[in-house]
Amino acid sequence: MSIHLKVEHLSHRYATAWAIHDINFEINTTGIVGLLGSNGAGKSTTMNIICGVLKQTEGDVFINGMNLKEDPLQVKRQIGFLPQTAPLHLESTVEEYLTYAAHLRFIDKMKVKQAVAEAMDKTGVAHFSSRLIRNLSGGYRQRVGIAQAIIHKPSIVVLDEPTNGLDPNQIIEARRLIQRIGQEHIVLLSSHVLTEINLLCRDVIMIENGRIVFTDSMDAFNNYVQPTSLLAVMENPPASAELQAIDGVSKVEFLTAKKCRIYFSNKSNIAETIIAASIARGWRLQEINLERSLLDDVFKELSVQP
Numbered sequence: 239m240s241i242h243l244k245v246e247h248l249s250h251r252y253a254t255a256w257a258i259h260d261i262n263f264e265i266n267t268t269g270i271v272g273l274l275g276s277n278g279a280g281k282s283t284t285m286n287i288i289c290g291v292l293k294q295t296e297g298d299v300f301i302n303g304m305n306l307k308e309d310p311l312q313v314k315r316q317i318g319f320l321p322q323t324a325p326l327h328l329e330s331t332v333e334e335y336l337t338y339a340a341h342l343r344f345i346d347k348m349k350v351k352q353a354v355a356e357a358m359d360k361t362g363v364a365h366f367s368s369r370l371i372r373n374l375s376g377g378y379r380q381r382v383g384i385a386q387a388i389i390h391k392p393s394i395v396v397l398d399e400p401t402n403g404l405d406p407n408q409i410i411e412a413r414r415l416i417q418r419i420g421q422e423h424i425v426l427l428s429s430h431v432l433t434e435i436n437l438l439c440r441d442v443i444m445i446e447n448g449r450i451v452f453t454d455s456m457d458a459f460n461n462y463v464q465p466t467s468l469l470a471v472m473e474n475p476p477a478s479a480e481l482q483a484i485d486g487v488s489k490v491e492f493l494t495a496k497k498c499r500i501y502f503s504n505k506s507n508i509a510e511t512i513i514a515a516s517i518a519r520g521w522r523l524q525e526i527n528l529e530r531s532l533l534d535d536v537f538k539e540l541s542v543q544p
């Protein structure tokens with residue numbers, strides 16, 4: 239089965255203000271693609287349009303070659319959506335709610351039971367099938383939200399900030415589940431957290447002020463945000479001039495008497511060099527950590543790219 243999402247010249251205006259401008263991208267294999275952007279960047283607007291929940295002002299969305307504008311019912315059968323607030327019925331049991339979701343997705347009546355069982359199985363909620371959704375933890379509610387998004391076996395699953403509001407253990411579980419879903423579907427996942435996208439996604443589309451500012455593999459993105467500074471804690475630190483004299487070091491800032499930030503340029507083995515110098519010169523290095531650019535800095539830098 240072909241699997242393909244294409245977004246072409248997508249723009250949207252709420253009342254008088256444009257939320258997104260000329261968004262273009264294409265995904266044609268299963269796997270997880272991250273939509274990364276700060277709050278208000280335009281992620282939800284883009285996702286809502288792709289899922290047919292919001293009608294765009296301009297541009298087109300094609301799914302498996304079909305235009306969402308021209309054939310909305312058929313196209314929506316190929317999409318599963320978990321919006322930022324999961325559309326759950328708290329007073330239904332998991333099974334009742336998923337049965338309702340299966341009917342909404344026009345699943346053949348004869349196949350509803352099986353589809354519900356499969357979705358519960360895949361998302362690990364089968365043992366809670368007769369529990370009221372109200373009585374589930376946040377992590378399990380989110381799994382039910384994901385179950386309704388995959389119940390009709392769509393080609394594309396869109397997850398808007400799916401780990402937001404979960405506790406650290408629930409986040410780990412949710413990530414595992416999303417990784418499994420990404421093996422069978424195109425998953426488009428939004429987040430404003432770089433680590434989240436980094437851990438889960440093969441490719442990244444970065445959006446800022448409603449425009450795409452970067453789109454490539456996660457590896458290419460990581461190369462772009464190579465560390466340029468490190469933090470070092472030394473029991474017996476040298477004078478800043480001595481550190482600054484090391485080849486590749488461009489600036490040194492002492493934050494406390496024993497802790498300093500060392501800036502460097504294009505020197506991949508700088509940590510090794512500093513460790514060796516510490517041993518040779520008795521600086522008694524206790525800690526050394528590379529610092530990646532802050533997401534805000536990356537946004538700023540990418541936003542001024544041509």
Ligand SMILES: Nc1ncnc2c1ncn2[C@@H]1O[C@H](COP(=O)(O)OP(=O)(O)OP(=O)(O)O)[C@@H](O)[C@H]1O
Binds near residue numbers: 284
């Ligand atoms: N219904 C609306 N009416 C007017 N403006 C809106 C509406 N929804 C979003 N906006 C504006 O559109 C812009 C993009 O919002 P959007 O919700 O798409 O961003 P986002 O990246 O998903 O942010 P967040 O992570 O905070 O949800 C923002 O400036 C927002 O204030």
